[in-house]
Amino acid sequence: MTRRTTSSESQRPARRGARASQVGLESRTRAWLRHHRAMWLDSAQRLAKRPLSSLLTMLAIAIALVLPSGLWLALDSARLLDAELDESATVTVYLDTRLDERAAMDVAARLRDQTPVAGARLVTAAEGLAEFQQGVGLEDALASLEDNPLPAAVVVTPADTDPDSVRVLASNLEAVDGVDEARVDLAWLERLRRLAELGQRLALALAGLFGLGVLLVVGNTIRLAVESRRQEIEVVTLIGATHAFVRRPFLYSGAWYGLGGGVLAIVLLVLGGHWLSAPVTALAESYGAHFTLPRLGFGGSVLLCFCSTLLGWLGAWLAVGRHLADIKPR
Amino acid sequence: MIVFEHVGKRYGGRSEALADINFRVGRGEMLFLTGHSGAGKSSLLRLIMRLEKPSRGRVLVAGHDLDRFHLSQIPYYRRQIGVVFQDHQLLFDRSVFANVALPLEIQGVEPREAARRVRAALDKVGLLYRETALPIELSSGERQRIGIARAVVNKPSLLLADEPTGNLDPQLSTDIMRLFEDFNRIGTTVMVASHDLALITRLRHRVLRLREGRLVGDEEAA
Numbered sequence: 001m002t003r004r005t006t007s008s009e010s011q012r013p014a015r016r017g018a019r020a021s022q023v024g025l026e027s028r029t030r031a032w033l034r035h036h037r038a039m040w041l042d043s044a045q046r047l048a049k050r051p052l053s054s055l056l057t058m059l060a061i062a063i064a065l066v067l068p069s070g071l072w073l074a075l076d077s078a079r080l081l082d083a084e085l086d087e088s089a090t091v092t093v094y095l096d097t098r099l100d101e102r103a104a105m106d107v108a109a110r111l112r113d114q115t116p117v118a119g120a121r122l123v124t125a126a127e128g129l130a131e132f133q134q135g136v137g138l139e140d141a142l143a144s145l146e147d148n149p150l151p152a153a154v155v156v157t158p159a160d161t162d163p164d165s166v167r168v169l170a171s172n173l174e175a176v177d178g179v180d181e182a183r184v185d186l187a188w189l190e191r192l193r194r195l196a197e198l199g200q201r202l203a204l205a206l207a208g209l210f211g212l213g214v215l216l217v218v219g220n221t222i223r224l225a226v227e228s229r230r231q232e233i234e235v236v237t238l239i240g241a242t243h244a245f246v247r248r249p250f251l252y253s254g255a256w257y258g259l260g261g262g263v264l265a266i267v268l269l270v271l272g273g274h275w276l277s278a279p280v281t282a283l284a285e286s287y288g289a290h291f292t293l294p295r296l297g298f299g300g301s302v303l304l305c306f307c308s309t310l311l312g313w314l315g316a317w318l319a320v321g322r323h324l325a326d327i328k329p330r
Numbered sequence: 331m332i333v334f335e336h337v338g339k340r341y342g343g344r345s346e347a348l349a350d351i352n353f354r355v356g357r358g359e360m361l362f363l364t365g366h367s368g369a370g371k372s373s374l375l376r377l378i379m380r381l382e383k384p385s386r387g388r389v390l391v392a393g394h395d396l397d398r399f400h401l402s403q404i405p406y407y408r409r410q411i412g413v414v415f416q417d418h419q420l421l422f423d424r425s426v427f428a429n430v431a432l433p434l435e436i437q438g439v440e441p442r443e444a445a446r447r448v449r450a451a452l453d454k455v456g457l458l459y460r461e462t463a464l465p466i467e468l469s470s471g472e473r474q475r476i477g478i479a480r481a482v483v484n485k486p487s488l489l490l491a492d493e494p495t496g497n498l499d500p501q502l503s504t505d506i507m508r509l510f511e512d513f514n515r516i517g518t519t520v521m522v523a524s525h526d527l528a529l530i531t532r533l534r535h536r537v538l539r540l541r542e543g544r545l546v547g548d549e550e551a552a
Contacts, residue, residue: 239409
């Protein structure tokens, strides 16, 4: 079986082998990179070998990701709406009905000089009447009136739209000469803000919960993978594999699952966006608002994929860490 | 190479698997470890492989106190030992070549160098022509030789074998033992656990006898 000549030959490689074990940092790094590349490929091939079960896992991850990210997108659009509404957070200052147009302009100019006022637009009594007629459709009834019952008004845009400071501004404006009343209706704006805040917290809570869901999905899948490769793990541990070496293929699998789930989630979000965009736009238009569903965009997509890949990796790391401890070579 | 000092091993609350074992193995020695099944042969090998720690005493291998190893150092220690298992422990999802290459892959040996060494090891066990085969296609004798090729592919200074001929007929068993002798001749310390007394006696090497966890005989080579 073995020729005697080989024994003297193999003594030299033995010594060379001893030297080779003191490999330098450079070749160790190269070996490390080589193994990473190999495992990156190997784990992808393993996933591709069982396309249906891999796809199902990714789909489960995608569904877990769609809910919080969809809600987040919706809130993002609510924020856009909020910014638009800020502009309409105005104080309507009704002037004394006894003032004539010139006096009203003086008062408006004085109001404009107040701080913190960003702008003030005078609506004369006549203009007010015309607007009122248009809006309410009471032309005939109002036309029968002899006098214009409406006061002139100044629509003041506050510089600071914080509800409290708007309220302070309103009471200051009321103190100005020639002003009858300053009215501010902030309740609905505040309600909307509260709602948005609630939504945000809900999105965060959901993101936390569903993120945990992703960890569990990946963790369970990886646990099964570890179990099915138990013998291999035992053998490589016996012949000197480090934990990092054993863990690596599973971490890559987890990352692949996460990435696949992220991509699927983006697809679902785009499809869902298309499906909802027509009714949402129609609804917004019925309120006279201009509003379209926001898109995830390139940056958002990259972020989502990054997060899901990270989650997949982390799930795998937790699962492998837990189950490797159970596997002891017999 | 190997030093056991008053080594005892107890699993859980059961009686001692090993009790007060003392022996020394010199560098380049070849010896057998024998005894009935359950006498503690496997436990002793597991201690040398640092799969377990002794409950008492010290185990030194190549001057290292195995008890002092940090967990992260153990893999590097194991790379210096070649192990042959009774059930060969080959991976059935990859070729003979990939199986033998596994220790080199773990150590990060550059692929071309690894291929060269794998072929050298396969040549040594006489199975170079089988490198592309899957383990399932091999006979049990061939599988065992592949297991040996894998154990020696990174030129370990210590070769351990746990019942390497357990499932083989006498002729194949003798072949396997001759192979171990070849490795021993080039300087490898070889320790073979076996209960095949007939074979052991024929081969005339030092024999450590275990009975119920105690070392009851240490016979030098005749």
